[in-house]
Amino acid sequence: MTHSDHKRYYTRFLNGHEGKLHFAAHSHHFWPDVTREAQLRYWDDTALASDEKWNKIFGEVIPKAQKHIADILKLKDPNQIVFAPNTHELSTRLLSLFIGRPGLSILTTSNEFHSWRRQILRLSEIPEINVSIVSSENFMRDRRGVINDLKKELAKKPDVFFLSQVFFDSGVAFTDDELQEISEAVEAQTIMVVDGYHGFAAIPTNLSKLEGKIFYLGGGYKYGQGGEGVGFMVVPKGHWRPAYTGWFAEYAHLTKPAGAQVGYSDDGMAFMGATQDPSGLYRFNAAWDLFESEGLSVEAIHTYVRELQQEFLKGIPKSFIAGHNLTPLFDLNLGWHGHFLTFEAATLEEAEGIQEALKKVSVLIDRRGKRLRFGFGLYQNKADVHQVLERLGNLAVKSQ
Ligand SMILES: Cc1ncc(COP(=O)(O)O)c(C=O)c1O
Structure with a gap:
């Protein structure tokens, strides 16, 4: 053949x-063929170094994946990118920022991916959680109308605002300029989260103007071409302390005696969880090393x-x-x-x-x-x- x-x-x-x-x-x-060799490289690294493999993973593999993602999205600060097995885990960690606060208001659209839709629907059963859903069904025919509806709801200052860059059930996409316009209607107390799964590494996306202002979720399962295990989130700078947290959120300080306060990394890694299979990151890096070397x-x-x-x-x-x-x-x-x-x-x-x-x-x-x-x-x-x-x-x- x-x-x-x-x-x-x-x-x-x-x-x-x-x-x-x-x-x-x-x-x-x-997946490109090079990802198969990458998978084996992961195995070999483990055989060579066992628990010390994490030094390479945190010292080389993660920084390389962060750099590829930052390049693809035109971001300046790769350290603000964090990984998880999937994006659902990252979005729930984001929501955990609100645990213990009185009430939670969430604004989202009617066409979000199932994980988020299910999660929000379930949370809306809790009386203290208020969910507003703007219909985006007609976005293709009336972009202005949907954007205006979102802006109207944003004026009510929800705690969390979550929307897709590209809708999973149609492929219809917000442009960078539209996301920028919407983000300008977001008040300081609202966290804006863009589910970029169908945009990342597919539609040329320039997040430079939104860097530091929004959370952006994406992963390797689709156009990232690394497969499972490469959920990522771009995190604005800040002292983030998600309540749902694991030991990787403080990985750099593990050799120090544990303090009474729960410590967090001061970059995107604050949203890390715990032990995860890093082989997806090897595959993702191999795919984007290849495309980079081919000028693709x-x-x-x-x-x-x-x-x-x-x-x-x-x-x-x-x-x-x-x-x-x-x-x-x-x-x-x-x-x-x-x-x-x-x-x-x-x-x-x-x-x-x-x-x-x-x-x-x-x-x-x-x-x-x-x-x-x-x-x-x-x-x-x-x-x-x-x-x-x-x-x-x-x-x-x-x-x-
Ligand atoms: C819009 C969108 N977001 C997220 C995901 C993946 O979610 P997760 O990483 O939580 O499995 C998909 C998968 O099809 C998707 O279409």
Whole structure:
């Protein structure tokens, strides 16, 4: 099997999916081959140094991962980036800042990822916790309206304000300027948190103007291409003392006698937890060392993905959309959008049926309820897109 262009980085995953068209890069992005060697390097480091491996992890591996993330997001201070096995853990650690305070008010949107949605829904059962949800369902058609609604709610000075950079159930994205505008409506007592999971390493994001003002969550499972275990958070400078804390939050001081007060690192590490599998960080570093050495920036990846998306949209059979009564949830001009394109079916059954039918012809996509998501990535090329289009065409004809 030969792999042209960027496919050469992904031979193992492509071989693993031989004969299939994996268009779910937004769900589980393929990992470049170099991540396999990185995984083994982690094992070898452990065999060589056992508990002393942590010196290398804290001294080299974490700083390198912080530097890659800071470069990708155009941040000046890599030390303000903290890691956890996933972003949910970091968001709950953030919420733990409020334990013991009278009441908690949270402002969020209607289209947040399941972990946060579930967590907030559960917390809203507690009488002292007040949750306001602004509908972002119509964001694609009325960006100004949603931004104004958020600003109106922000004037009430909630304790926590949480929103996605790119909505997981549509791919519709806030621009850097829109996030900046919204952040200007955030009063000093409100903590603003951006869930950047579908933006990070996909949409070129410049956080330099927001550095020090917002928390930003992201991870390696998708476009970060390092897989599990690379949840991260960009933390504004401050003396943070989350109540949910573990010994890694004070790792640098462990050899000193433990004081009566719970100490915290004075940088992003204040939000660290406890022992975690660091192999994801090895994989993440290997992927971004590779892209750096190949001169493949997030901007270049984004341009490539947009070209694939445009090719897809140019050729998408009208019969597929009309025949299945699908509603595209993206602006056809694709001004500013995540790396997946979403189509909403009229019913859950129809969406399930289409996903199944596509699977039968070896086109792998994913689905969130009635919404079918087609994800694009470096390991696909235009020939793959043409094949998907052909199979969509056949599908539409057959089911009519
Ligand atoms: C918007 C968004 N946030 C976060 C996550 C991942 O969350 P966690 O790191 O808590 O598993 C996902 C995963 O699909 C997501 O789509």
